[in-house]
Amino acid sequence: MTAPFPPASTQHPLAVITGGAGGIGRLVIEGLLTAGYHVIALTRQGSVPTLEHSPGITNIRCDLGDPQAIGLATDRIRSFGAPVRALIHCAGVIVPQTVSDLDDGAIREQVTVNLQTPIMLTTRLLDLVPRGGHIVFVNSMAAIVPLGGSSVYAATKFGLRGFALSLREEVRSRGIHVSSIFPGAVDTPMLQREMQNGGSALNFVTLPVPPQHIATLILRALRQRSRDVFVPSSDGIFGQLLLIFPAIWQKLLPVMLWMGEKGRRKYLRERKDETTPT
Numbered sequence: 001m002t003a004p005f006p007p008a009s010t011q012h013p014l015a016v017i018t019g020g021a022g023g024i025g026r027l028v029i030e031g032l033l034t035a036g037y038h039v040i041a042l043t044r045q046g047s048v049p050t051l052e053h054s055p056g057i058t059n060i061r062c063d064l065g066d067p068q069a070i071g072l073a074t075d076r077i078r079s080f081g082a083p084v085r086a087l088i089h090c091a092g093v094i095v096p097q098t099v100s101d102l103d104d105g106a107i108r109e110q111v112t113v114n115l116q117t118p119i120m121l122t123t124r125l126l127d128l129v130p131r132g133g134h135i136v137f138v139n140s141m142a143a144i145v146p147l148g149g150s151s152v153y154a155a156t157k158f159g160l161r162g163f164a165l166s167l168r169e170e171v172r173s174r175g176i177h178v179s180s181i182f183p184g185a186v187d188t189p190m191l192q193r194e195m196q197n198g199g200s201a202l203n204f205v206t207l208p209v210p211p212q213h214i215a216t217l218i219l220r221a222l223r224q225r226s227r228d229v230f231v232p233s234s235d236g237i238f239g240q241l242l243l244i245f246p247a248i249w250q251k252l253l254p255v256m257l258w259m260g261e262k263g264r265r266k267y268l269r270e271r272k273d274e275t276t277p278t
């Protein structure tokens, strides 16, 4: 059973976020609360870990893989009748599989959660986003570079980038801001699951950054109305270069994979040291 919207929420700008129970999303919610937002969190569990009793959060239980559940969740948000100042799409899922091994369930889950859901949520809530409002897509460097072994994830993130860029064109005249955040590897449960299931060594060309770093950049993008944020920022330049000269990727890939394997071994060693009792 979900609680009614607390009356106090009307005094605060409203933020709607998906993926709020995840490594990055929970920290974004903490920052939003500190910044004075009332947060509507769409999560599978119907609560945000460690913030279960926060009066600043309205929880809506919602499986983002279920389009019907999204319809119900957006009806509920609409019934509140308040403008949505920030809409943050942070939920995501990756199932590493080579193309010859792809299974229908994994294709559907990734396409739905990573691409279809952010599009549907944006469509259904867009008229609630006022002038000065902001829509943030937590994307990935997998929207810029090919990711052999995770082609569906890359396809969804490439698609999400296309949607965000096109949306920006449509809503610019209405004064609505659109940002995409493109992290490389981030040290969250997603990366750990990915690595246990044969994820790409490219995640470790540079060391994974802590989720707090990404959360801080998302909150800064909201404050400063930045457009696209690459982490590390050098990846942005590299990404633009690749768009102009895609053939560079083939030349660089062997070196990148070698660096990534080295980085992966270092990461696993450090994690083992952290978990081994002294």
Ligand SMILES: NC(=O)c1ccc[n+]([C@@H]2O[C@H](COP(=O)([O-])OP(=O)(O)OC[C@H]3O[C@@H](n4cnc5c(N)ncnc54)[C@H](OP(=O)(O)O)[C@@H]3O)[C@@H](O)[C@H]2O)c1
Pocket: 018, 019, 020, 021, 022, 023, 024, 025, 042, 043, 044, 045, 062, 063, 064, 065, 066, 089, 090, 091, 092, 093, 113, 138, 139, 140, 141, 182, 183, 184, 185, 186, 187, 188, 189, 190, 191
């Ligand atoms: N970690 C990385 O290396 C990395 C790198 C680049 C981009 N990103 C992007 O960053 C975003 C956040 O990822 P993260 O690293 O914080 O991963 P995470 O800790 O696994 O969080 C992902 C969140 O998405 C939610 N989610 C997945 N499927 C869902 C569904 N069907 N219904 C409702 N919620 C669902 C998960 O919910 P549950 O808690 O219920 O599982 C979880 O809270 C994602 O969009 C990801 O693609 C991550």
